[in-house]
Amino acid sequence: MTVLEIDDIDTYYGNSHILHDVSLDLAEGEVVALLGRNGAGKTTTMRSIMGVTPPQRGSIRYRGEELVGKSPDEINELGLNLVPEDRRVFPTLTVHENIVLAHKLADDPRPVEEMYDLFPVLDDLRSNNGQNLSGGEQQMLSVARALIQRPSTLLLDEPTEGLAPVIVDDLREMLQDVVDQNVTVLLSEQNVNFAFDLATRGYVIDTGSIVFEGSIEDIRERDDLLEKYLAVS
């Protein structure tokens, strides 16, 4: 069943026309990659879905309900949750306080301890302040804060950005556990190998337009796409 259906959206920042006729869909439980270089429009697509930068044209339906015109809070309440590129953990709160706060803000949260089971790294860091965490630890905290809200669809915006390769491996393992829990995921990435490991289908975006859509196997085989749009040679 299709849960998220984006049809021909056009999104602007002021007068700058950023997204051109972007269409994509996600089925229940599916992990879909949105691949593209820096500045291709991945973040803008995420922001369009969440109502932060709503499209001026086109439609975005979530379980049949139109999202365009709804506020980010309303969209969040429908079960969509964005883990932004800049991670946004509270720097002066501890890991535990960050998780408890997200727990308090949710309507029907998962138990706090479940997050420590899913992210054992965080268990060891309970009393560390957000600002003292490494990039990878912040990313895990950020994902935990999102997951505790029991989202049915998670938008992950470049989770590997700025992370050391060994940390990327840890993150992949943990996200695999998340994926196994039947959460629907839209994963934006420049790190194509990371996305290939987690996703089954993908879209390639370039200068605000979708230039290819297909299975991960299809994308993997297209050396031309990888070279032209994804900085892999």
Ligand code: ATP
């Ligand atoms: P990145 O990895 O750099 O975040 P991205 O694929 O997520 O890449 P976007 O952040 O969606 O790309 O940016 C798409 C385009 O929109 C870029 O040309 C960028 O310069 C422009 N842009 C992004 N934010 C703004 C803004 N607030 N005002 C004007 N232009 C913006």
